[in-house]
Amino acid sequence: MRYRDIQLDENGRLRHFLSIEGLKRQMLMDILDYAENFITVGGRSIKKVPLLRGHTVTNLFFEPSTRTRTTFELAAKRLSADVLNININTSATTKGESLLDMLRNLEAMHCDMFVVRHAQSGAAHFIARHVAPHIRVINAGDGSHAHPTQAMLDMFTIRRHKGEFADLRVAVVGDILHSRVARSQIHALTTLGVHEVRVIGPETLLPQRVEELGVHVYHHLPAGLEGVDVIIMLRLQRERMQGALIPSEREYFELYGLTEEKLAFAKPDVIVMHPGPINRGVEISSEVADGPRSVILEQVSNGIAIRMAIMSMIMGNRFGSEEEEQ
Amino acid sequence: MKIRIHGGRLIDPASGLDEIGTLCVADGRIVAAGESPEPFTADREIDASGLVVCPGLVDLQARLREPGQEHKGTIESETAAAAAGGITTLCCPPDTDPVTDTPAVANLIQELARRAGNTRVLPIGAMTPGLRGEQICEMFILSQSGCVAFSNAERAIVNTEVLRRAMEYAATHDLTLFLRPQDPWLSANGCAHEGAVSTRLGLRGIPGFAETMEVARLLTLAEQTGARIHLGPLSTARAIQMIGRAQYDGLPVSASVSAHHLHLTELDINDFDSRAYLRPPLRTQRDREGLHRGLVRGVIGAICSDHQPHDIDAKLAPFAESEPGATAVETLLPLSLRLADHGVLSLSEVIAALTWRPARILGIPAGTLSPGAAADICIFNPERYWTVAPETLVSQGHNTPLMGWELKGRVTHTLLEGRLVYQLKG
Known part of the structure; x- marks a missing residue:
């Protein structure tokens, strides 16, 4: 119990944003509601609100990323924060010692928020536990553990298309074993109370006892897609062939690639999501990725609004849009 | 006096x-x-x-970190800690730096221990030079230099032919082998029990059968070669069952478990608490109960500390990047006493698992209050x-x-x- 709720302050408000697990349904709904306020900001000629004026946000990326880093940067800038991007070659800083030293240095530069991506599960928790008390930490992806802002933007996208969560059947397809996105999505979906969450993949890409996360396991794509409202495709890392987890991309696509044909097993109004970047012809065909059921690009724009909402909330801004004027 | x-x-x-x-x-x-x-x-x-x-405790596995890692601990500091934990005899594994694969290192360890004068230190010699698993060490000469048993520490001997020959050689000279069973492939890069917790936290798992797979290999070879082997520290209920059966069949195999594994489970990792990063990993409640049963039935002879002191920085890193192990000589006795408090063993049985039974595994005349000892x-x-x-x-x-x-x-x-x-x- 020692480390429970490290992301909440003593009043139960968000201090850090590290994982979906441990957050209550109402908290997730508040984030989604709050994010609605920021959707319009991106469409205006002046795309800024002054909520984080005078604050410094540091993007601390120990792993390469283009989209996530860019959307965080845009989100921070649209909140009028100063943004510092630090990309660190992981091989140069494998020691925790230098990681902590780096944090101390950044603290000395009076940063207010760290947005952290790291190849190790638990890295964001580790950083949150060791930063000065006034500093806020957002997890932008840690190892195979969590990617909570991605999950929230996915929930946001689902809600915009489907309204209520309660009756939905959602399928998450592919490499669940290594996916931080999948873990966060599963926690978000079960917390928001969807009717059913399914994971679909070969046994080699499913973690042990994954059903304890509250999901149903399917090994065959057509059966798993039967009657679902939302399909979330996961990226297949090319290096998975080396671990003897799948034989080839060709065979993977044959079994788990999402094609128009497979899509027909789902509900007619199904939406297709993907956290990106897409491997066309590996986990998804171009016809589906670019087709009418795909909301993949919408996910990206929603990512900015969600990240603005979360950054703003953990810096102590609460609900209402009264401050939202330029 | x-x-x-x-x-x-x-x-x-x-x-x-x-x-x-x-x-x-x-x-x-x-x-x-x-x-x-x-x-x-x-x-x-x-x-x-x-x-x-009661008799001074006999600890089958404690790392003193010297020679080689004096920033984590020294023979003087860690034997003082052991004495504070009631330990009077301890065995230190050969994964020192340099490896305890020559009489010089074995002698150095014993000399430093004598100078410190806190506990008796019995080095465990390396089975293979450099722990590389390629050849066999001069086990006889090392035993003459005070090595009480032989081990390849955390490193599995992958080449089964080398392992077989090492066992045959040890059997020839009546030497005991200490083996820590873990399949190197199934455990590669793993840092937590493969199960509900590793799945939730996205940590690379080490399945329970990484242990039983290697236990099976070791038992098969022990049966073939007649080598006297000691397996530990163990972590799974299934391994205990397998060893129990082998003992029933008359194989000279003994087993030990660390006090931590008798009390903690994978749940103690909580949200990435690197202090609970141990090797073998903390496993399930069912495994823990299996270890308790193993003690009750006598399959597990000894409770050891598996002491592994670290410098502060070693644990100040994201979970998988931190170093495994816990400092343990001072908590060995009180943790073990909880078994008596919880009615798993009697007080006398707890003390037996800490004193004369490990002494018997080593074949040394310690762990008793008999007159003359x-x-x-x-x-x-x-x-x-x-x-x-x-x-x-x-x-x-x-x-x-x-x-x-x-x-x-x-x-x-x-x-x-x-x-x-x-x-x-x-």
């Missing part, structure tokens, strides 16, 4: 002794247990009223509570998942060959 320890509850499982009585020590040996011999004029009296007087004695207050904190630990390492825990049972005196090497202050 003559010492009389009076008023204490003497427990010596080796001789079946369990009574309030007097223990007399002269010239580093026990001269009487129970009744005071007449006449016996003691130079020193120790009042052990309300305390338990070396006066290695642990005196503890079974009712005294204490809190695990940096200031209550003697070890240079403060890395323990028990930090902040209140434990029951505290060592008050430790005697090594009749010499008081530790006394609790206050």
